[in-house]
Amino acid sequence: MGGNREVEYMDTSDTPGCWYYLADCERWHQFEKRQQQKMGENTEVDMDTADTPWCWFYLADCGRWHQFEDDPDLPFSSEAVEKFYLKNSKSVLNTSSFSDKGKIDFSAMLLTDLTARRQKRIKRSYNTEKRCSCFSLAPVFWESFDPDCPYQLIPLSEHSPEYQTVEHYVKTDGLLDRTILSIYRIQNLDLWELYCRKKKQLMRIQGIKEIQERRLFHGTDIKNVDYICKYNFDVRLAGQHGNIFGKGIYFAKHATYADKYSMRSSEPLPVYGGKAQLVHSGKTKIIFLARVVIGKPVAGRSHFQKPDHGSPENLHDSCVDDVSHPNIFVIFDPNQIYPEYVIQYS
16 A cells, blocks of 8 residues: 555454454545455465556645546546547647636646646545535635634735736736736635635536636725625625626626726725735726626526526526627625635736
């Protein structure tokens, strides 16, 4: 057995002894029957995996290994990846799902999300333990996380890979040709858990294993930052800047569009629970970069109060300006949104 996993022997007078190991998800799992045998002092365990299929795992944000099938956002399955791997273990597998594109580099053992420009380590292993799911846990890269704070607004170092990734996304995908002054990560465990639960609920109700998620922009006044970071976007305030595609919360594919609704202000940006206050002279603007569950969109109308307005059915999850080539997205349930970053620029 690899690694330094602990092994615990559980014995009762009326039942045969069973052997357990401490899995990566920090729970005790029983060995498969074919792996069980009596262990004497000089007995070696025979781990027969001849009938066990290979499975593929990725290192999640929570710091634990998850099987590909456990993440509905991944367009890959272990079976499909394994077939490709057996053909050429040094190649690159490319695929796309909805608007997202990804690739697997078998030589580097890396999974790359080309849309979000993020990479995850992957591994090939036997599926000999129960899967663990911890998508609602705080992402492992959150810094100095304090669960007692309503939220934390953490300024990113401009030299960090995270800062550079977000900056590149804002300028390249968001098309924002402005000077970025600072980027803040929003750490709100309550909103994160609600977002993860909503995402899983929609997939369960619709009987699907993947659902469309995007990173979109929202422009607003700097005075609204504290409220949004604490409570999320408020659908009750819909219509302040028009509601041509529905009475919901509006997001844009491009930061240049969201910029139109961001007001210049000389007020300081609140850093609630953060490390330090970054001060910029003169008037600045802010936009949010949020994770948004788009799901199955439908063309919106100004009187819509939900995607399937006037129908008891809920066949769609959002409204858009154009179903084929959407640039504007309208969300009616705040739990489909996680405000992830605040970008301050001149």
